[in-house]
Amino acid sequence: MINVTKTPGLWTVQLDRPDKANALTSAMLETLIDAFTAAKQAQINALILTGSGKVFSAGADLAEAHAGLATSDLWERLSGAVADLPALTIAALNGTVAGGALGMVLACDLRLCVPQANFFYPVMKLGFLPQPSDARRMARLIGPARTKWILMGGQKITADTARDWGLVEAIAAAQDLEAQARGLAEAAMAAQPALVAGIKQLVP
Template sequence: MIVTEARDGIWRLRIMRPEKANSLTRAMLVALEEGVAAARAAGARVLVLTGTDSVFSAGADLDEARAGLATDPIWERLSAAVAGFPGLTVAALNGSVAGGALGMVLAADLRVAAAESGKIFYPVMKLGFLPQPSDPGRLAALIGPARAKLILMAGARVTMEEALGWGLVDRLVPKAALDAEVEALAADALGAKAEHVAAIKRMI
């Protein structure tokens, strides 16, 4: 289930399936894609992607992955929608993020993580699949090719502290302060004209 929370120019899309470690079904991925489109249509200045409880997302639902979800183009469409959002996009990592769920995180402008726990990993090679097409390039652009290979080819499980040092995560804060940190980072984008925000994003 995906819960949309819209307040004061910030749209939050929250992955809410805690009993399954927020693993993603195809229907949930479609709901996320539609949520990004709705936020864009509404003129939201800031889009936040987050999870529930102690996990951002464990990636694909295993039953659906075996039935074809692992290679479904919906993953790439969602990442493209996040990357193409004209405002500021923030992945608020309340906990671990794994597998294909990392794609939307890599596509966001900023990544803020809870410090207490959680790891980032993408065991795609071990499972016999290729990563989504845009993920390796985005990952290497953030942390360099060798560290990208550590994650995608050597199965590294990166702690949030390591991720901060690598540049995979931009801020590390106590979990209780995660929402406040996101709002602080969003303040300038919320106070600027939408076209100004979009222009600076295009320049970068």
């Protein structure tokens, strides 16, 4: 349910459970953590995170969420592994992003999405707190009031609003999404890994 494609300097990690809107199970989260850990050890220059189908991820698998996944430390471990990767990380969002799935997206360096994408994080409605790092990273990108708009106001925002607010950097047509993500990765792929890591450390 997680596909990893490896080419020189660039890995692509794809969520591949389209029949369930790429809802994340504990096994998928563990596989994603392993993938990002392996990418760090491989000293790659860039990584693209994407999904299959028309939804990037609906968040936690509901059956597992009510069985404890919603409050599992796997979410924090995953977003930490994404943020800790000393490579350029690009989230190429093929569709809507919901709930805890936003964590790994927020931890990426750059975000692209298709025009049909929506963004929402309905944890309060479901009776849970968001992951701490998710709220902090979201606030750094879009500010505290807009973060509360999503987390406390329970609002779903569109791709256009996400771009205007700074939650994503660009919108690309579905057929252009992968090419645009690869284009963004080209400069990093041509550089020395130490330079990519060094620039990433300089930018808070």
